[in-house]
Amino acid sequence: MTLSFVKMHAHGDDFVIIDRRGQTDPITSAVARRLGDRNRGIGFNQLAVVLDCEDAAARVVFWNPDGSPLDTCGSATRGVADTLMREAGSSSVVLRSNRGLLTCVREEGGAISVDMGKPSLDWQSVPLAEAMDTLNLPIAGSPVACSMGNPHCTFFVDDLSVIDVAEWGPRIETDPLFPKKTNVHFVQVIDRSHIRLRIWERGGGIAQGSGSCCCGAVVGGIRRGLLDERVQVQCDGGTVSVQWDGSGGVILSGRVETVLQGTVAQY
Structure with a gap:
């Protein structure tokens, strides 16, 4: 059996879209893991499966390359939005994910923006293992935590070039403070x-x-008082824009690009 896919990226964040509208969803944890293998599969940071939905243009389900599910992915959401807007000849689309309804817009110049919803700032929602102030976690470096539908832990450092992400990332990801593990960020302002x-x-x-x-x-x-409400975020693969007024939804904006499309012969 073959499976059609499109691979895209947003500032180097590569993702695969599998459109199963009008069809069954064959993706399981094992299938996602095989497809995510960069040597034997397609390879991706996230997989987005597009499904039928009654109250939005489509429902999107996300997978990590290790076969674990996740509730949100800003890059792949924008990739799906770009595809569906081109298909419909429109400049906006509403998608449903486990995060809720997400409004996406094609901006002047071609960037795609998505309202990612309000961040969750309480310890239960991140989630953390016990009650504490998410603005100052009891970990060396005093990081900040929040949830954007998935957990995030952010360290602010003076010199990013001296941080060994490969060493510290997995340590923090699996720290007992995070019962569902966490994404880890190292930020230089x-x-x-x-x-x-x-x-x-x-x-x-x-x-x-x-x-x-x-x-x-x-x-x-922004919670630490270090940033204004509109910020350019320079990642290893490129730059995106993030806007947050401190109370409403977080707006993520940037370009997405198609890399290739094809079929997987066996999955």
Whole structure:
């Protein structure tokens, strides 16, 4: 049996879209893991499966390359939105994910924006293992935590070049403080509207970029009083824009690009 797919990326954050509208959904944890293998499968940071939906243009289900599910992915959401807007000849679309209804818009110049919803700032929602202030976690480096539908832990550092992401990322991801593990961000503030970000992604490892991680990092910086409400986030793979007024939804904006499309012969 063959399975059609489209591979895209957003600032180096690569994802695969499988459109199963009008069809059954064959994706399981084992299938996602096989497809995510960069040597024997397609390879991706996230997999987005597009399904029929009664109250939105489509429902989107996300998977990590290790076969674990996740509730949100800002990059893949924008990729699906770009595809469906081109299909419908429209400049906006509403998608449903486990995060809720997500409004996406094609901006002037071609960037795709998505309202990622309000961040969750209480310890239960991240979630953390016990009650504490999410603005200052009891971990060396005093990181900030929040949830964007998935958990985020953000460290602010003076010099990003001296941080060994491959060493510290997995340590923090699996810290007992995070019962569902966590995404880990290392942020150097360039100025109040510009940060440099490196990412260790839960279930994926070092990532060139990540939409939800960019959002989580900016939310942490704004809560700390380090950033203004509109920030350019420079990742290893490129730059996106994140806007948050401190109370409403977090708006993620940037371009998405198609890499290739094809079929998998066996999955």
